[in-house]
Amino acid sequence: xxHSFLPSQPIYTQIMDVFIERICRGELKPGDKLPSxxxxxxxxxxxPNTILRSYMEMERRGIVETRRGQGTFVTLNxxxxxxxxxxxxxxxISILIDKLNQLGYTPQDISNMxxxxxxxxxxx
Amino acid sequence: xxHSFLPSQPIYTQIMDVFIERICRGELKPGDKLPSxxxxxxxxxxxPNTILRSYMEMERRGIVETRRGQGTFVTLNxxxxxxxxxxxxxxxISILIDKLNQLGYTPQDISNMxxxxxxxxxxx
Amino acid sequence: xxHSFLPSQPIYTQIMDVFIERICRGELKPGDKLPSxxxxxxxxxxxPNTILRSYMEMERRGIVETRRGQGTFVTLNxxxxxxxxxxxxxxxISILIDKLNQLGYTPQDISNMxxxxxxxxxxx
Amino acid sequence: xxHSFLPSQPIYTQIMDVFIERICRGELKPGDKLPSxxxxxxxxxxxPNTILRSYMEMERRGIVETRRGQGTFVTLNxxxxxxxxxxxxxxxISILIDKLNQLGYTPQDISNMxxxxxxxxxxx
DNA sequence: GTGGTCTAGACCACA
DNA sequence: GTGGTCTAGACCACG
Numbered sequence: 373x374x375h376s377f378l379p380s381q382p383i384y385t386q387i388m389d390v391f392i393e394r395i396c397r398g399e400l401k402p403g404d405k406l407p408s409x410x411x412x413x414x415x416x417x418x419x420p421n422t423i424l425r426s427y428m429e430m431e432r433r434g435i436v437e438t439r440r441g442q443g444t445f446v447t448l449n450x451x452x453x454x455x456x457x458x459x460x461x462x463x464x465i466s467i468l469i470d471k472l473n474q475l476g477y478t479p480q481d482i483s484n485m486x487x488x489x490x491x492x493x494x495x496x
Numbered sequence: 497x498x499h500s501f502l503p504s505q506p507i508y509t510q511i512m513d514v515f516i517e518r519i520c521r522g523e524l525k526p527g528d529k530l531p532s533x534x535x536x537x538x539x540x541x542x543x544p545n546t547i548l549r550s551y552m553e554m555e556r557r558g559i560v561e562t563r564r565g566q567g568t569f570v571t572l573n574x575x576x577x578x579x580x581x582x583x584x585x586x587x588x589i590s591i592l593i594d595k596l597n598q599l600g601y602t603p604q605d606i607s608n609m610x611x612x613x614x615x616x617x618x619x620x
Numbered sequence: 621x622x623h624s625f626l627p628s629q630p631i632y633t634q635i636m637d638v639f640i641e642r643i644c645r646g647e648l649k650p651g652d653k654l655p656s657x658x659x660x661x662x663x664x665x666x667x668p669n670t671i672l673r674s675y676m677e678m679e680r681r682g683i684v685e686t687r688r689g690q691g692t693f694v695t696l697n698x699x700x701x702x703x704x705x706x707x708x709x710x711x712x713i714s715i716l717i718d719k720l721n722q723l724g725y726t727p728q729d730i731s732n733m734x735x736x737x738x739x740x741x742x743x744x
Numbered sequence: 745x746x747h748s749f750l751p752s753q754p755i756y757t758q759i760m761d762v763f764i765e766r767i768c769r770g771e772l773k774p775g776d777k778l779p780s781x782x783x784x785x786x787x788x789x790x791x792p793n794t795i796l797r798s799y800m801e802m803e804r805r806g807i808v809e810t811r812r813g814q815g816t817f818v819t820l821n822x823x824x825x826x827x828x829x830x831x832x833x834x835x836x837i838s839i840l841i842d843k844l845n846q847l848g849y850t851p852q853d854i855s856n857m858x859x860x861x862x863x864x865x866x867x868x
Numbered sequence: 869g870t871g872g873t874c875t876a877g878a879c880c881a882c883a
Numbered sequence: 884g885t886g887g888t889c890t891a892g893a894c895c896a897c898g
Contacts (some may be wrong), residue, residue, distance in 0.1 A: 397598050461596055465613045468592045472585055474521050479614045486610055489589045490603050506873060533886065543875045548886075556680075565882040565885045630888060645846050657871065667890045672872075689870045689897040709844055713861045716840045720833055722769050727862050734858055737837045738851045 383418060388426040392435065395446055396457040406436060406444040507542055512550040516559065519570055520581040530560060530568045631666055636674040640683065643694055644705040654684060654692040755790060760798040764807065767818055768829040778808060778816040 394400045406412070409427065413420040427444050430436045434452050438444045447453065472482050518524045530536070533551065537544040551568050554560045558576050562568040571577065596606050642648045654660070657675065661668040675692050678684045682700050686692045695701065720730050766772045778784070781799065785792040799816050802808045806824050810816045819825065844854045 396600075398600065457599055461599055461601060461609060462613065464592055464595055465610055468588055469610075469613060471588055475581055475585055476522065477585060483611060483614060485585060486589055486593075487607060489586065489593060490607065508873080532884080534884095543877095545876090546874065549873090551886085562886065563882095564887080567885060632888080646848065656869085658869095667892095669891090670889065673888090675871085686871065687897095688872080691870060705847055709847055709849060709857060710861065712840055712843055713858055716836055717858075717861060719836055723829055723833055724768075724770065725833060731859060731862065733833060734837055734841075735855060737834065737841060738855060 384422050384425040384429065387412075387416065387418070387423065388429055391426065391430065392456065392460065395435065395453065396460050400446050402446050402448045402450060402453060404446045406446070408443060508546050508549040508553065511536075511540065511542070511547065512553055515550065515554065516580065516584065519559065519577065520584050524570050526570050526572045526574060526577060528570045530570070532567060632670050632673040632677070635660075635664065635666070635671060636677055639674065639678065640704065640708065643683065643701065644708050648694050650694050650696045650698060650701060652694045654694070656691060756794050756797040756801070759784075759788065759790070759795065760801055763798065763802060764828065764832065767807065767825065768832050772818050774818050774820045774822060774825060776818045778818070780815060 391400070391406065400406070406427065407415065409420050409423045412423045416423070427436060427438065431438050431444070434449065435447055435456060436444050437447055469482060472485075477485070515524070515530065524530070530551065531539065533544050533547045536547045540547065551560065551562060555562050555568070558573065559571055559580060560568050561571055593606065596609075601609070639648070639654065648654070654675065655663065657668050657671045660671045664671065675684065675686060679686050679692070682697065683695055683704060684692050685695055717730065720733075725733070763772070763778065772778070778799065779787065781792050781795045784795045788795070799808060799810065803810050803816075806821065807819055807828060808816050809819055841854060844857075849857070
């Protein structure tokens with residue numbers, strides 16, 4: 373019953389998440405070319421198949437498009453990207469809220485804390 | 497030959513974080529005994545020294561008290577625990593807000609999204 | 621088979637104390653580099669981990685600063701060093717006073733003895 | 745050039761010092777019997793010869809008297825004990841003053857610090 | 869090179 | 884039994 377502590381999520385998922393974050397943050401814009409499978413594999417230090425799998429999964433979800441012989445590109449479908457960005461944000465938010473619930477905070481507490489976190493008063 | 501890839505915090509820190517979460521969630525209450533160093537080491541699959549280090553760090557922070565020959569116990573200092581819980585919550589919140597900022601959301605967007613994430617729970 | 625017999629403080633603490641004394645006496649000045657962990661380990665004849673531990677404890681107390689890949693340096697924070705020097709002196713003094721109390725000397729005796737111990741130096 | 749860190753003074757001297765302190769503190773009074781050599785050796789975990797040597801050294805200095813077949817006793821010579829007590833105290837004091845000098849304190853600083861250490865103001 | 873983490877296993881002090 | 888110190892040696896991250 374040994375925990376691993378180190379990331380238990382499959383590596384290809386982790387890699388995908390990194391690309392999705394880059395896309396949502398705008399580091400990779402619609403139409404931009406992702407690094408080639410081999411290139412990314414070297415950079416990240418994993419097997420090219422692992423990279424390929426994350427590209428395929430992103431293609432399945434409509435996030436990227438693969439063009440034979442040319443490479444993999446961020447989709448030009450802006451709505452898709454908007455949706456993705458919103459989904460990412462909402463996931464993060466609901467994870468946070470769950471955690472705070474587990475810590476025993478009420479919804480009221482939570483919104484107070486969050487709101488006060490966003491308007492940092494400059495006391496000093 | 498598996499690369500770990502994602503930001504790998506030291507194991508002893510991760511272990512500490514797990515215990516802190518358990519304490520903040522109330523799974524471990526003030527005065528409760530933590531598993532012995534050796535026991536936890538077996539359970540988690542790491543070296544006893546690694547567990548010891550996380551216990552010592554928690555002791556240094558006043559989260560647990562350790563009594564030679566008896567064990568390690570959650571502090572009875574309730575204020576400390578309250579502080580810890582709040583700190584944990586605020587950290588999580590500020591991490592979230594950073595991420596959402598990076599995704600290009602304005603403070604206004606963020607509070608809207610968060611508030612609407614919490615209302616469904618009241619209806620259901 | 622030699623018993624150590626007298627109160628044996630942990631080695632890493634003793635090592636720390638030696639460094640602190642050197643710093644307080646000005647042998648190691650603000651910004652000076654401490655010997656590398658491995659070097660000090662050889663010199664002193666202990667395991668590098670033991671040296672590391674004393675360095676880490678000094679860092680925790682703000683006495684030294686450690687820069688990855690570069691080394692460990694005496695803090696530039698002069699106030700800290702002043703504080704340290706004073707603390708060291710006061711500790712030594714209170715230890716002495718305790719001992720003299722145990723020997724049955726009254727505060728009056730003690731100050732007389734100390735004052736007369738210091739005057740000869742002025743004459744000589 | 746390995747430091748030892750652990751007490752470098754000969755064991756028999758350390759043992760003697762412990763007895764002298766006990767005598768000066770009045771735990772062992774004039775005429776009291778010291779433990780037998782064998783007894784003390786067991787208690788302390790050293791060779792009986794080591795104990796014997798410390799007893800002999802104390803006898804040489806007139807601190808104890810050994811009576812064949814009866815044991816070793818604290819001297820009845822009160823002046824001797826007074827002298828011993830004073831010597832012990834003055835040694836400790838001069839050691840302290842040396843240390844404080846090395847830390848860069850002036851005689852003036854030293855007497856101020858010591859005097860203020862002895863009249864602990866109860867602020868709280 | 870530097871510091872830092874981790875393991876394996878010994879040995880100690882306290883109770 | 885408990886926590887705590889120490890060693891030997893591997894391996895990592897940073898520069």
